[in-house]
Amino acid sequence: MSVRSVIDRYYERVNAGDWDGWLELFDEHLVMDEQLGGHLEGLNALRGAVAGMKQVYSRFQNTPRHFVIHGAQACVVSHISATSASGKPIEAEVANYFLIEEEKITYMANFHDSVPFAPILSPEPRRVRASE
Template sequence: MTPREIVDTYYTLANGGEWDRWSDLFAAGAVVDEQLAGRIEGRETLRAAVKGFPELYRRFTNTPRHVLVDGEQAAVISHISAVTPDGRRIEADVANYFRFEGGLIAYMANFHDSVPFTGGAT
């Protein structure tokens, strides 16, 4: 897949709740700097981390608003809308940075307002 195809597939799988297939987009040694979870190293560690998403969010969408792909890098501005099991709504704008190697995500970092995820105002 091209970097653009990887980015498009990343959001399609996340929005479909297909976390196992989503994890397959990452290289075995991928590093993810996730604002809430911290640094996650390795695809299988990431896979284990997202396995719990269905219990954390009754509904979860991450909708890309702007996508920029430049060679083996991409930046995406998106918007997360989620609902927790107790019905609390989460709305947050996000910036994701991706670096690709060998047709997979080798590095990813995300940046967003963390308050909505910790129970604060949205």
């Protein structure tokens, strides 16, 4: 399978909500630097992050717009269009960097503005009534 095929499957599975299939694209010993989730090592850590994503997003789409592939490396510029579990929209431009070895993603990093993700990063403010 080519680097481009792995990358295409990455976005197909994300956009289909096929998180189990998405996880299959990663090497067991992957390293990921995720802008919101931090530094992750190993497939079990990524499984935990996916469980969190399922809780904070009611909808998540990541549409690729531009690909640069060189050997085993790829960079994809894309647009995230999502909805938080509380119904707030999230729109963000993102760049993902991938290292693919033996048809598996062994390293990934993403880069984006964190401001659009405020609905999932900040808890809903507690409303206090004057009588409290």
